[in-house]
Amino acid sequence: MGVAERKKRERDDRERRITAAARQIATAEGWEAVTIRRLAEAIEYSQPVLYSHFANRDAIVAAVAVEGFRELADALQCAPEGHTDGRDAMRAVASAYLAFAWKQPAIYEAMFAMPTGLRFAEADAPPAARDAFAALAAVVPAGDVETATETFWAALHGLVELDRAGRIRPSAREERLTLAVNGLLGHEGYAVAVSTKD
Incomplete structure:
Protein backbone atom coordinates (compact mmCIF):
# COMPACT_ATOMS: atom_id res chain seq x y z
CA MET A 1 0.00 0.00 0.00
CA GLY A 2 1.35 3.41 -0.99
CA VAL A 3 1.70 6.35 1.39
CA ALA A 4 -1.20 8.26 -0.20
CA GLU A 5 -3.51 5.25 0.00
CA ARG A 6 -2.56 4.63 3.64
CA LYS A 7 -3.21 8.28 4.53
CA LYS A 8 -6.59 8.20 2.80
CA ARG A 9 -7.54 5.02 4.65
CA GLU A 10 -6.51 6.58 7.96
CA ARG A 11 -8.48 9.73 7.17
CA ASP A 12 -11.57 7.72 6.23
CA ASP A 13 -11.22 5.72 9.45
CA ARG A 14 -11.05 8.92 11.54
CA GLU A 15 -14.14 10.27 9.81
CA ARG A 16 -16.01 7.03 10.52
CA ARG A 17 -14.96 7.27 14.18
CA ILE A 18 -16.17 10.85 14.38
CA THR A 19 -19.59 10.09 12.86
CA ALA A 20 -19.93 6.91 14.94
CA ALA A 21 -19.24 8.90 18.12
CA ALA A 22 -21.74 11.58 17.05
CA ARG A 23 -24.39 8.93 16.45
CA GLN A 24 -23.70 7.26 19.78
CA ILE A 25 -23.88 10.49 21.80
CA ALA A 26 -26.98 11.72 19.93
CA THR A 27 -28.74 8.39 20.43
CA ALA A 28 -27.95 8.33 24.15
CA GLU A 29 -28.35 12.01 25.03
CA GLY A 30 -29.77 13.92 22.06
CA TRP A 31 -28.09 16.16 19.51
CA GLU A 32 -27.67 19.03 21.96
CA ALA A 33 -24.99 16.90 23.68
CA VAL A 34 -22.99 16.53 20.46
CA THR A 35 -20.27 19.17 20.48
CA ILE A 36 -16.84 19.30 18.87
CA ARG A 37 -15.25 19.22 22.34
CA ARG A 38 -17.31 16.17 23.36
CA LEU A 39 -16.50 14.35 20.12
CA ALA A 40 -12.79 15.10 20.48
CA GLU A 41 -12.85 13.60 23.97
CA ALA A 42 -14.85 10.56 22.82
CA ILE A 43 -12.44 9.61 20.04
CA GLU A 44 -9.32 10.90 21.78
CA TYR A 45 -8.28 13.37 19.10
CA SER A 46 -7.73 17.09 19.41
CA GLN A 47 -10.38 19.52 18.26
CA PRO A 48 -8.14 20.75 15.40
CA VAL A 49 -8.05 17.16 14.08
CA LEU A 50 -11.85 17.11 13.98
CA TYR A 51 -11.90 20.48 12.22
CA SER A 52 -9.46 19.10 9.65
CA HIS A 53 -12.18 16.60 8.69
CA PHE A 54 -15.36 18.60 9.21
CA ALA A 55 -15.76 22.38 9.00
CA ASN A 56 -18.20 22.48 11.92
CA ARG A 57 -20.78 20.51 13.89
CA ASP A 58 -23.38 20.92 11.12
CA ALA A 59 -21.02 19.17 8.71
CA ILE A 60 -20.78 16.22 11.11
CA VAL A 61 -24.56 16.11 11.40
CA ALA A 62 -24.76 16.17 7.59
CA ALA A 63 -22.35 13.22 7.38
Whole structure:
Protein backbone atom coordinates (compact mmCIF):
# COMPACT_ATOMS: atom_id res chain seq x y z
CA MET A 1 0.00 0.00 0.00
CA GLY A 2 1.35 3.41 -0.99
CA VAL A 3 1.70 6.35 1.39
CA ALA A 4 -1.20 8.26 -0.20
CA GLU A 5 -3.51 5.25 0.00
CA ARG A 6 -2.56 4.63 3.64
CA LYS A 7 -3.21 8.28 4.53
CA LYS A 8 -6.59 8.20 2.80
CA ARG A 9 -7.54 5.02 4.65
CA GLU A 10 -6.51 6.58 7.96
CA ARG A 11 -8.48 9.73 7.17
CA ASP A 12 -11.57 7.72 6.23
CA ASP A 13 -11.22 5.72 9.45
CA ARG A 14 -11.05 8.92 11.54
CA GLU A 15 -14.14 10.27 9.81
CA ARG A 16 -16.01 7.03 10.52
CA ARG A 17 -14.96 7.27 14.18
CA ILE A 18 -16.17 10.85 14.38
CA THR A 19 -19.59 10.09 12.86
CA ALA A 20 -19.93 6.91 14.94
CA ALA A 21 -19.24 8.90 18.12
CA ALA A 22 -21.74 11.58 17.05
CA ARG A 23 -24.39 8.93 16.45
CA GLN A 24 -23.70 7.26 19.78
CA ILE A 25 -23.88 10.49 21.80
CA ALA A 26 -26.98 11.72 19.93
CA THR A 27 -28.74 8.39 20.43
CA ALA A 28 -27.95 8.33 24.15
CA GLU A 29 -28.35 12.01 25.03
CA GLY A 30 -29.77 13.92 22.06
CA TRP A 31 -28.09 16.16 19.51
CA GLU A 32 -27.67 19.03 21.96
CA ALA A 33 -24.99 16.90 23.68
CA VAL A 34 -22.99 16.53 20.46
CA THR A 35 -20.27 19.17 20.48
CA ILE A 36 -16.84 19.30 18.87
CA ARG A 37 -15.25 19.22 22.34
CA ARG A 38 -17.31 16.17 23.36
CA LEU A 39 -16.50 14.35 20.12
CA ALA A 40 -12.79 15.10 20.48
CA GLU A 41 -12.85 13.60 23.97
CA ALA A 42 -14.85 10.56 22.82
CA ILE A 43 -12.44 9.61 20.04
CA GLU A 44 -9.32 10.90 21.78
CA TYR A 45 -8.28 13.37 19.10
CA SER A 46 -7.73 17.09 19.41
CA GLN A 47 -10.38 19.52 18.26
CA PRO A 48 -8.14 20.75 15.40
CA VAL A 49 -8.05 17.16 14.08
CA LEU A 50 -11.85 17.11 13.98
CA TYR A 51 -11.90 20.48 12.22
CA SER A 52 -9.46 19.10 9.65
CA HIS A 53 -12.18 16.60 8.69
CA PHE A 54 -15.36 18.60 9.21
CA ALA A 55 -15.76 22.38 9.00
CA ASN A 56 -18.20 22.48 11.92
CA ARG A 57 -20.78 20.51 13.89
CA ASP A 58 -23.38 20.92 11.12
CA ALA A 59 -21.02 19.17 8.71
CA ILE A 60 -20.78 16.22 11.11
CA VAL A 61 -24.56 16.11 11.40
CA ALA A 62 -24.76 16.17 7.59
CA ALA A 63 -22.35 13.22 7.38
CA VAL A 64 -24.52 11.29 9.86
CA ALA A 65 -27.61 12.23 7.83
CA VAL A 66 -26.05 10.87 4.63
CA GLU A 67 -25.24 7.61 6.44
CA GLY A 68 -28.87 7.53 7.57
CA PHE A 69 -30.13 7.96 4.02
CA ARG A 70 -27.95 5.05 2.91
CA GLU A 71 -29.41 2.86 5.67
CA LEU A 72 -32.95 4.01 4.89
CA ALA A 73 -32.47 3.37 1.17
CA ASP A 74 -31.25 -0.17 1.91
CA ALA A 75 -34.27 -0.85 4.15
CA LEU A 76 -36.73 0.55 1.59
CA GLN A 77 -35.15 -1.32 -1.33
CA CYS A 78 -35.45 -4.64 0.54
CA ALA A 79 -38.99 -4.04 1.84
CA PRO A 80 -41.02 -4.99 -1.27
CA GLU A 81 -39.17 -8.28 -1.83
CA GLY A 82 -41.67 -11.11 -2.12
CA HIS A 83 -44.62 -8.76 -2.71
CA THR A 84 -46.06 -8.92 -6.21
CA ASP A 85 -49.20 -6.93 -5.38
CA GLY A 86 -48.68 -3.17 -5.62
CA ARG A 87 -50.70 -2.41 -2.51
CA ASP A 88 -48.72 -4.91 -0.42
CA ALA A 89 -45.41 -3.62 -1.79
CA MET A 90 -46.32 -0.02 -1.01
CA ARG A 91 -47.45 -0.93 2.49
CA ALA A 92 -44.22 -2.88 3.08
CA VAL A 93 -42.14 0.12 2.02
CA ALA A 94 -44.24 2.46 4.18
CA SER A 95 -43.86 0.11 7.16
CA ALA A 96 -40.09 -0.06 6.60
CA TYR A 97 -39.90 3.75 6.54
CA LEU A 98 -41.84 4.09 9.79
CA ALA A 99 -39.81 1.31 11.44
CA PHE A 100 -36.56 3.05 10.50
CA ALA A 101 -37.78 6.35 11.98
CA TRP A 102 -38.85 4.65 15.21
CA LYS A 103 -35.69 2.55 15.62
CA GLN A 104 -33.27 5.37 14.74
CA PRO A 105 -34.85 8.58 16.11
CA ALA A 106 -31.56 10.49 16.45
CA ILE A 107 -30.48 9.56 12.92
CA TYR A 108 -33.92 10.45 11.55
CA GLU A 109 -33.68 13.82 13.30
CA ALA A 110 -30.28 14.43 11.67
CA MET A 111 -31.76 13.56 8.27
CA PHE A 112 -34.82 15.77 8.47
CA ALA A 113 -34.74 18.23 11.37
CA MET A 114 -31.15 19.33 12.01
CA PRO A 115 -29.44 22.08 10.03
CA THR A 116 -27.16 20.33 7.54
CA GLY A 117 -27.16 22.28 4.30
CA LEU A 118 -28.12 19.10 2.43
CA ARG A 119 -30.31 19.68 -0.62
CA PHE A 120 -32.90 17.16 -1.72
CA ALA A 121 -34.90 18.31 -4.72
CA GLU A 122 -31.75 19.28 -6.61
CA ALA A 123 -29.34 17.56 -8.97
CA ASP A 124 -26.59 17.74 -6.34
CA ALA A 125 -28.58 15.83 -3.70
CA PRO A 126 -26.51 13.12 -2.02
CA PRO A 127 -26.72 9.82 -3.95
CA ALA A 128 -27.99 8.05 -0.80
CA ALA A 129 -30.93 10.50 -0.58
CA ARG A 130 -31.70 9.97 -4.27
CA ASP A 131 -31.62 6.20 -3.70
CA ALA A 132 -34.09 6.47 -0.80
CA PHE A 133 -36.39 8.62 -2.96
CA ALA A 134 -36.10 6.10 -5.81
CA ALA A 135 -37.06 3.26 -3.45
CA LEU A 136 -40.23 5.16 -2.52
CA ALA A 137 -40.89 5.97 -6.19
CA ALA A 138 -40.64 2.30 -7.14
CA VAL A 139 -43.95 1.55 -5.40
CA VAL A 140 -46.09 4.63 -6.13
CA PRO A 141 -48.80 4.82 -8.81
CA ALA A 142 -47.90 5.55 -12.40
CA GLY A 143 -48.46 9.03 -13.76
CA ASP A 144 -46.67 11.94 -12.14
CA VAL A 145 -44.35 9.66 -10.16
CA GLU A 146 -42.26 12.49 -8.73
CA THR A 147 -45.28 14.29 -7.25
CA ALA A 148 -46.79 11.01 -6.03
CA THR A 149 -43.49 10.09 -4.38
CA GLU A 150 -43.19 13.49 -2.71
CA THR A 151 -46.75 13.08 -1.40
CA PHE A 152 -46.01 9.55 -0.15
CA TRP A 153 -42.85 10.77 1.57
CA ALA A 154 -44.67 13.77 3.09
CA ALA A 155 -47.45 11.53 4.41
CA LEU A 156 -44.97 9.14 6.02
CA HIS A 157 -42.89 11.96 7.47
CA GLY A 158 -46.00 13.62 8.85
CA LEU A 159 -47.09 10.38 10.51
CA VAL A 160 -43.65 9.99 12.08
CA GLU A 161 -43.45 13.54 13.42
CA LEU A 162 -47.01 13.73 14.73
CA ASP A 163 -46.70 10.34 16.40
CA ARG A 164 -43.32 11.17 17.96
CA ALA A 165 -44.72 14.44 19.30
CA GLY A 166 -47.64 12.59 20.90
CA ARG A 167 -50.16 14.52 18.81
CA ILE A 168 -51.93 11.45 17.38
CA ARG A 169 -53.09 8.18 18.92
CA PRO A 170 -50.51 5.37 18.97
CA SER A 171 -53.38 2.86 18.90
CA ALA A 172 -54.36 3.94 15.35
CA ARG A 173 -50.95 3.54 13.66
CA GLU A 174 -51.99 0.63 11.46
CA GLU A 175 -55.24 2.28 10.41
CA ARG A 176 -53.43 5.49 9.46
CA LEU A 177 -50.89 3.54 7.44
CA THR A 178 -53.67 1.74 5.59
CA LEU A 179 -55.44 5.04 4.84
CA ALA A 180 -52.22 6.66 3.59
CA VAL A 181 -51.48 3.77 1.21
CA ASN A 182 -55.07 3.42 0.01
CA GLY A 183 -55.36 7.17 -0.50
CA LEU A 184 -52.34 7.25 -2.78
CA LEU A 185 -53.38 4.15 -4.71
CA GLY A 186 -56.85 5.53 -5.22
CA HIS A 187 -58.71 2.38 -6.13
CA GLU A 188 -58.71 -1.36 -5.50
CA GLY A 189 -57.75 -2.32 -9.04
CA TYR A 190 -54.39 -0.59 -8.96
CA ALA A 191 -51.31 -2.70 -9.51
CA VAL A 192 -47.72 -1.55 -9.59
CA ALA A 193 -44.81 -3.34 -11.18
CA VAL A 194 -42.68 -4.26 -8.19
CA SER A 195 -38.97 -4.48 -8.85
CA THR A 196 -37.04 -6.66 -6.46
CA LYS A 197 -33.46 -6.15 -5.40
CA ASP A 198 -31.04 -8.50 -7.12
